[in-house]
Amino acid sequence: MAAPKTRKPADTDDLFSIAASPKPAAKAGKPASTKAAKGDGTYSAKDIEVLEGLEPVRRRPGMYIGGTDEKALHHLFAEVLDNSMDEAVAGHANWIEVTFDEDGSLTVADNGRGIPVDPHPKFKNKSALEVILTTLHSGGKFGGKAYETSGGLHGVGVSVVNALSDRFEVEVARDQTLYTQSYVRGAPTGKLADKGRVHNRRGTRITFHPDPEIFGKGARFIPKRLYKMARSKAYLFGGVEIRWSCAASLIGDDTPQSEVLHFPGGLVDYLKASLQGYDTVTADAFTGKVSKAGSHGSVEWAISWFGGGDGFLHSYCNTVPTTEGGTHEAGLRAALVKGLKAYGDMVGNRKAGQIQADDVLGTAGAMLSVFIREPEFQGQTKEKLSSPEAQRLVEKAIGDHFDHWLTAAPLQANKLLDWVIDRADERLRRRQEKDVARKSATRKLRLPGKLADCSQSAADGSEIFIVEGDSAGGSAKQARDRASQAILPLRGKILNVASASGAKLAQNQQISDLIQALGVRTGSHYREADLRYDKVIIMTDADVDGAHIASLLITFFYRELPELIRQGHLYMAAPPLYKLTQGGKTLYARDDAHKDELLDKEFSGKGKVEVSRFKGLGEMMPAQLKETTMARGKRTLLRVVVPADEAKETGIAIERLMGGKPELRFQFIQEHAAFARDLDI
Structure with missing residues (x-):
């Protein structure tokens, strides 16, 4: 349920870094000695370590796939x-073909041209296949001759997948001949083998x-995630058929064991599937495709406006998901805003001038896919497109079509314009209400006595930390920024609202204090303008007990204040569990x-490296708590979200884990006990 909000401290060491000891300054009037004593921390050429081949990948996988967590693991499949x-x-x-086998291995096969196997011009003793699999930044996608557009161009490449696999096997059927080669942790176990003639086969198969x-x-691929990744690729290019298959023993949900994924309608089919069950504002979706956009590019889009849910924008570049957005999304926003403003001006609606991008896309389901040559991304995992040409390409392609779409159906266009203007009016109303001084509003509130409030009057930029107990609360109060950070200590574990009666909930003092501190009312009476803080941050100990308290608080917000989560206000702090010290170095x-x-x-x-474990936040010095958990720019926050496509599953999971039926929890424990590891009890 939680998604990262702020970045973790960057690892600034490069591959040639060594730990050099500080040298004492020479005394005044005396030249520094050029003769080094044995063991005095000298730094010379022999100290430079050069990592060759795929060694850098195995030494520091985070530099290539963003870490070693579940997301990074699935990035291998994406490559x-x-x-x-x-x-x-x-x-x-x-x-x-995508096949997930019972032994945890993954196979991807296609009927393409097959990776070249002839000797490489620069490496006479190696085939082109081996060069591609053992050399970073190798492939046929950099010169633009083999591929006009490519999703793998900025990627870390299949060589990194090879380096991070304990078993890697490749089969290439090319020129009616089958070739095979095996690798272990990036190193070939033998030469490229010629397996003889194959008359009805071509392409590449990688396991x-x-x-x-x-x-x-305990790391393993998640079938549901693999399936969704494969399905999204099929939606993005209607000319491909993806054949999904998974061992039945690996599936524990509604993920299909096998399915042929083929969507000739492309993004139009994708949007219809995503908006199934929603009432749309306009009868027709705004869809289109420009195949010759710019010198080398194409743009495809599908957009529909709907009520009863939060909007979404899924964007892609060369079939690669750009979850952090980028220049192509900026082009889409600009085209839609300019188009609606121009149409409003044409029909004499003065309010159209106040429209902003969030008003247009806040209740829209939007799909955007671009194909461009040599795209530029931020970060190796390609999550944000930064190519300037993409914005111009998308804005021009979509802008022209949107103008025609609006003028061709005036009744539909007027309905959409009124809908978007209503969203703009609501946004302006909320902003005016929030601009009212918080201090004057505070006087009307009966704030809980333990709340250490912040001094600033505006809600924007302010934060409240919900901590467990007076001990942690005391440290947090000393570590906070008094101007913008408030602290609310809670005594013990709060009530489990998923299993408590309404009467018991109304009588609970802790929940009453929390609601009063936030300044809002629960359920359908919640008003965004009443919220006294921009961020509500749950800060508990980094142990099982703290996780339990956090789960109780998240359950409370999910059940009683769901809109607070939907508006992106709820976060979890990520305090450290250990302190590591060696000399003057502390991490x-x-x-x-x-x-x-x-x-x-x-x-x-x-x-010796001294390792100390923090038993709780109250054990940390205020300076440590500030540096690691509370200071902006240094801390890590996890934003609590409920994805629109998983709202139903989330509700079922919370009822099962936190509801009033213990037999459901017992069943869950029996089903998942085998997968539990690193228990902290």
């Missing part, structure tokens, strides 16, 4: 699938198994895995 999709988009393949040394022994670890990683990578040389 291999992107290569097959590039073949399909280029017109060389029309089917892709890999993630290395538990990198991702942990903090969020969990056992992070501790082991820091011990292995950040502490070297002589000297």
